Amino acid sequence: MAEKIKSYRFNVLEETLSQLNKEDCTIIAGGTDVMVMYKSRRGVPPKISKPIVFIDHLSELKQVYQNKNDLHIGACCTYSELLGNPLIPKELKKAIKTIAAPAIRNRGTLGGNVCNASPAGDTLPLLYVYNAKLLLRSVKGERIVAISDFIQGVRKVQREPNEILAEVILPSVLEEGxxxxxxxxxxxxxxxxxxxxxxxxxxxxxxxxxxxxxxxxxxxxxxxxxxxxxxxxxxxxxxxxxxxxxxxxxxxxxxxxxxxxxxxxxxxxxxxxxxxxxxxxxxxxxxxx
Ligand SMILES: Cc1cc2nc3c(=O)[nH]c(=O)nc-3n(C[C@H](O)[C@H](O)[C@H](O)COP(=O)(O)OP(=O)(O)OC[C@H]3O[C@@H](n4cnc5c(N)ncnc54)[C@H](O)[C@@H]3O)c2cc1C
CATH class of the missing domain: 3.30.390.50 (CO dehydrogenase flavoprotein, C-terminal domain)
Structure with missing residues (x-):
């Protein structure tokens, strides 16, 4: 018989962060990498050893806005949402259009691509040349880290267990020339x-x-x-x-x-x-x- 998995789905980010501070959980945004990573044999649910916390519905993680010259992209924006957003630069949209097929683009998120840290993550080369910065949030507050410092190797990122990637910030998108x-x-x-x-x-x-x-x-x-x-x-x-x-x-x-x-x-x-x-x-x- 399939084992039960403990899962959380809070209405607001604060509660989610508070839970992450109490208990080490597996974060699921779109789940398109997580479900593959923990897949079992056919017909058997994935084996995830830690409790799950869902974050894809949190409105705090789905905003796209411009602040002076910086473009802020909520980590839980799906690829399909980003394709429909006029603020997203055309080269990033070009990269997104190469990712998977529409069904996966409807679930997969930009934040998931970053945190999964695959060498073949399609948004990553662009995020590196945009000098992207990442805004991480926890109960202790927030910190900003360069993407090149955050990603440390294959599926290895510098994230504390109580942190959530909240935004990807692109500083040089709007520069003239x-x-x-x-x-x-x-x-x-x-x-x-x-x-x-x-x-x-x-x-x-x-x-x-x-x-x-x-x-x-x-x-x-x-x-x-x-x-x-x-x-x-x-x-x-x-x-x-x-x-x-x-x-x-x-x-x-x-x-x-x-x-x-x-x-x-x-x-x-x-x-x-x-x-x-x-x-x-x-x-x-x-x-x-
Ligand atoms: C059929 C298929 C085809 C694919 N094709 C491509 C492709 O062509 N190109 C490509 O680049 N990728 C591809 N992928 C991989 C995947 O869709 C992307 O990497 C996607 O961006 C992952 O986003 P997600 O929201 O589903 O991540 P999830 O699976 O939810 O999470 C991925 C990892 O990041 C962590 N995480 C997610 N969001 C956050 C956050 N906000 N804060 C902290 N941690 C977080 C999770 O805990 C997990 O470790 C494919 C996947 C499938 C199943």
Whole structure:
């Protein structure tokens, strides 16, 4: 006989946080990762050892709003909700449209993608190049942490058991002169886990590169980003010379170390990742005056 699972579904965030402070629970937002992670054999409910706390209905975690130059996205907004929201940047919508199929997009949340910390999480390359910050809440108050500090490895995040991710904050979405690109390579355009994900961000003042960022997904235990390599291009003018492009690609060649698995080979992943970088660095879209 199936074992009973203790579960909580409070009406407000405060009560949820208070319960999390008393008892270590498994948080379920959309459940699209949790249910797979704990799945049992057919017909048998998932085996989750801790009590469950549902958070997907909490209105405090579902707001999207602009505060000065920052865009705040509630962690429990589903992908479908974000696709319908005019504040969400088009590249993030492009990434979301590649995730699973509509049924999963109706349940899966942005916060779940972050907290699941899969190397193939499709929103993560973009969140890294947006320099996303995460607002975590607990009974003790709130703290803000950079996404690159929060995610520490495969399914490993720096979250205290009593904390909930409340918001994903995108600080650089609305900057003037910024261009953002997202590309995913998988077996299909959507409903396929990424073999490689790539996001590029560039901010120009006239011809001069003021800021540039790159992040690669599914080619390492977590997103691959290197501020040191990015610095090579700051202050350069566009179009970039072949020598500059070659230097940056060669630098990433050394730090991108993918693995072979059922979805792809390491060699394919590395080749595609570097091609995407080269493509971004020589793109014409942001070079037209
Ligand atoms: C068929 C299928 C296809 C998929 N395809 C893709 C795909 O193409 N690309 C992709 O990136 N992903 C894909 N996924 C994975 C999944 O849908 C996403 O990662 C989704 O964003 C997870 O969100 P969720 O709300 O369902 O997370 P949940 O399953 O509810 O939670 C995931 C993890 O995050 C924790 N968590 C969730 N929300 C919070 C919060 N606010 N605060 C603290 N902890 C939290 C949970 O405890 C759990 O550890 C797929 C999943 C399935 C089942």
């Amino acid at each position: 910024a261009h953002v690109v997202f590309e995913k390579v998988g077996n299909r355009n959507a409903d396929a886990i990424a073999k490689v994900g790539f996001a590029g961000y560039i901010r120009l003042n006239g011809d001069v590169i003021k800021d540039v960022r790159f992040a690669f997904g599914a080619v390492g235990p977590t997103m691959v980003r290197s501020v040191d390599i990015e610095k090579i291009l700051i202050g350069k003018t566009i179009p970039l010379s072949d020598a500059d492009i070659t230097q940056v690609v060669a630098a990433f060649e050394k730090i991108i170390k993918p693995i072979d698995d059922q979805r792809s080979t390491a060699l394919y992943r590395k080749t595609v990742a570097l091609n995407l970088l080269r493509y971004f660095l020589s793109m014409k879209q942001y070079q037209i005056k």
